[in-house]
Amino acid sequence: MAENDIITIDGPSGSGKSTISRLVAARLGFTYLDTGAMYRAVGFKARKLGIDLSDGVSLAGILENVDLVLAPGEGDTRVILDQEDISLAIRTAEMGLVASKVSAQPVVRARLTEMQRRMGRQGRVVVEGRDTGTVVFPAARHKFFLDAKPEERARRRCLQLREKGLQAEEQEILAQIIKRDQDDSGRSLAPLKPAADAVIIDTSHMNIDEVVSFMLEKVEKPGQNSQTNSQGA
Numbered sequence: 001m002a003e004n005d006i007i008t009i010d011g012p013s014g015s016g017k018s019t020i021s022r023l024v025a026a027r028l029g030f031t032y033l034d035t036g037a038m039y040r041a042v043g044f045k046a047r048k049l050g051i052d053l054s055d056g057v058s059l060a061g062i063l064e065n066v067d068l069v070l071a072p073g074e075g076d077t078r079v080i081l082d083q084e085d086i087s088l089a090i091r092t093a094e095m096g097l098v099a100s101k102v103s104a105q106p107v108v109r110a111r112l113t114e115m116q117r118r119m120g121r122q123g124r125v126v127v128e129g130r131d132t133g134t135v136v137f138p139a140a141r142h143k144f145f146l147d148a149k150p151e152e153r154a155r156r157r158c159l160q161l162r163e164k165g166l167q168a169e170e171q172e173i174l175a176q177i178i179k180r181d182q183d184d185s186g187r188s189l190a191p192l193k194p195a196a197d198a199v200i201i202d203t204s205h206m207n208i209d210e211v212v213s214f215m216l217e218k219v220e221k222p223g224q225n226s227q228t229n230s231q232g233a
């Protein structure tokens with residue numbers, strides 16, 4: 001049975017997921033759940049404590065009594081870890097790679113997946129990430145997978161980082177995006193991939209409004225939602 005009013009939006013870094021997920025959630029009056037922020041928070045804490053990012057036992061220790069709060073922010077989700085606001089600190093390109101590393105650890109995935117299911121249980125939620133349609137909410141009513149060419153994603157990521165006052169060099173970001181794509185898609189556990197019943201949207205040549213309108217139409221006219229794996233709008 002479909003999970004009520006759960007919309008999953010997965011895709012690689014820079015595909016427009018975050019902005020689009022936030023807008024779709026706002027238009028529908030749904031809650032927005034940024035699962036990537038949770039992996040970033042775990043990576044941040046591991047780094048802070050000097051823990052080896054592939055040491056599952058120590059990472060499990062971090063997660064035992066984790067005090068992690070996600071709250072709506074002006075732009076990105078506000079992330080409070082152990083009463084410290086780490087919203088900006090987790091948004092660097094380096095923290096993206098750190099998050100990707102810790103996200104390959106089974107203990108981290110198990111714990112965060114459980115937290116995400118609890119957070120989304122009440123429904124009326126847009127959940128964004130890499131495995132939200134395949135693993136976290138496999139019975140979600142609407143699933144989308146956003147993609148775009150790596151060069152376009154690097155360009156967008158650069159702009160985003162610069163808007164936040166962070167330093168960004170496009171070639172470096174492109175290399176990081178390609179590396180993160182390989183790591184996220186290549187891992188054996190919950191790899192980045194579209195769910196079999198996801199609508200795939202290539203956003204390379206679409207602006208944000210076009211993608212949002214396309215998705216809302218799919219959500220609001222479920223009769224036309226049966227088409228799977230449609231490329232583009």
Ligand code: DC
Pocket residue numbers: 013035036037039040096099100103104128129130131132180184
């Ligand atoms: O969406 P993001 O860039 O904030 O995600 C950071 C990393 O976290 C991403 O490279 C892989 C990991 N991640 C994941 O494995 N599963 C998710 N549902 C969300 C993020």
